[in-house]
Amino acid sequence: MQKTKLSVCMIVKNEEQFIADCLKSVQPVADQIVVVDTGSTDQTVEIARSFGAEVHNFKWCDDFAAARNASIKYAKGDWIFWLDADERLEADSLKPLKQLLKPEKRPVAYLITIKNLLADGKTFKLSTGHRLFTNHKKLYFEGRVHEQIVYSLARNGGEERPSNIRLLHLGYGLGAEVQARKDQRNRELLLKMVEEQPNNAYAHYTLGQNYGLAGNHQKALKHYLIALEKQKFQKSLARQLLNNISEAYLKLGNFTEAKRFAEQSLKMSNQQIGAYYLQYKIAQAQDQISEAVQWLQRLREKNLAVSKGRLQIENDILLSDNDILFSMAELFLKLNELSKAESCLTEIIGHSDATNDLIKKMANLLIRYQAYELCLKLLQKHMNTTDVEILDLIGVVQIKQQNFIGAIQTYTQILQQQPNNFEVIKRLAGLFFKIGEKEKGESLLKILNDLNQFNQVSMQ
Missing domain, CATH: 1.25.40.10 (Tetratricopeptide repeat domain)
Structure with missing residues (x-):
């Protein structure tokens, strides 16, 4: 039996930043790659050709459907798969896509899930599109923008089918x-x-x-x-x-x-x-x-x-589980339910590497809600307490608790690692004055003054 072939069709303009990764993602399933260029002035065309793409020119006329229709007229495959340069076919969708490429007598279009990455770089808006369809002469795109084949599919008695194929769309996270x-x-x-x-x-x-x-x-x-x-x-x-x-x-x-x-x-x-x-x-x-x-x-x-694949729904959003847990922790802090807040934050740490940025974000949240004991517990339990950034956070919490002796011990540890840290010397001096050890405070201020004079001389 003759192999059913797939044509990948694209329209592009100045996409040198994205097109290589896009074409890499579809190359394993594509029998033909058609790229219609609407006026690129960068390396887009050369990159496309390096992947074996057929490149055709199209004069832009403020009509995406017209450009899409120009691309599919060059398609020789039995099926057409269309996408944009800032999209990538997910690797685990390659095999399922190949399995869908069977001979069909009537027009057929498959709904593909599109994971639109939003500007925060973590949240996805889920949408669907008829991205895979039979190369049928009566199927064509309509609409100046957000072009669709669904209308011609319906008029010609075509069949719409679901699929578990996913595209990643980077466009909404571009800046x-x-x-x-x-x-x-x-x-x-x-x-x-x-x-x-x-x-x-x-x-x-x-x-x-x-x-x-x-x-x-x-x-x-x-x-x-x-x-x-x-x-x-x-x-x-x-x-x-x-x-x-x-x-x-x-x-x-x-x-x-x-x-x-x-x-x-x-x-x-x-x-x-x-x-x-x-x-x-x-x-x-x-x-x-x-x-x-x-x-x-x-x-x-x-x-x-949805994230684990147990549920599929069209036109939705997909959030970072860590962000949900963080929001939940903040709500529990507002309700003064500290054990539940701790449970959420502990689960986040279990999901991911406990990076300084993540721990700082959690610590600042707990400080904002005056959950000082929980904050210290989190910092001391989950992090390397010789890290200067973490020690500084511990010191801040100790000062908030008016545990000035503890704060002095913490900032002394930092000073041992960074003996010329102006801010740490200044803070230590203030702490010694607070507990009545005026002599130690003045000694630190003298060190601060000497460092200032040394720096001024060095700059001359």
Whole structure:
């Protein structure tokens, strides 16, 4: 039997930073790589050719669908897989993708999960897209921006199927300046699209998302509500629209409406993460701490199920478990439930290397809530207490506790490692004055003065 072949199709412009890793990720499954370039001035084209890609030029016309359609017209494979340069096919998706490449008589499109990495570098927004479809002459893209094949698939009696294939999208974590340029470009195209198709619910939905990312929540809400009025979305997208409306109301301080739409979303699916997160944020914003804990606990249960592959849901978010536990610890500190806060923080340490940054973050949280004993316990139990940064934190806590003798011992340890540390000498001097040992304090101030004079002479 003849092998079923796959064409990977891309459109690019100035993607030298990303395209090599993208092509590496798909090369093991690609029988053909088609790259349509819309005007690169960097090394994008040369890098693409080094991977054996066929490169074709396309004059940009403010229409992503037109560019995508130009790319798939060169496809010779039985199946087409499309992606962007800032996306990577996850390694454990290679085998499942190959297994889907079977002969089909009718148009077929598979939904692929896209893990969109957000700016914090830890949180993912999960979405889905019809990224793998049969090379059928009646399947084509529509939409100036956020282009889709789903409409032509539906018109031609095509079949949509789920899959467990995942793409990692780096685009939302590129930095504020790059993201702002992309958002502005997309906004202009979406405004044209809404003007041309005022009844297109998806255009209003994506324009609302664009305004939301830019922080213009009033305009985002306006377009979300238009989309809600006109939409005939599938369940997952309809649910995400309700979550977006809830989030916009939350950002605008209308907690009643935010809660109402989050509840509607949960009625559609109680197996999601997004609406639980919104309910947590709404409760937190209203200082309803016990309720916020309950929502966060439910959120964590769903988040763990998704991250471990026990639960799959389209159009959702995926949070760092450490971030959830850290937020939970802070809520327990607000409730003065120290043992529960300790349990959360201990679990975080069990998940990861106890780096100084992580321990400092925890210590500063505990100091903020005056949980000094717990802070010392954490620092002394889990870290190398000869480390200067950790010793400094221990000293700060001892001073907060007015344990000046203990603080003197701690800062003396630091001074032994860093004898010319101005700040440590100054702090030790102050501590000796506090306990009435004026002579030792003055001696340290003299050392400080001598160091100052030495440095001034050295600089001349």
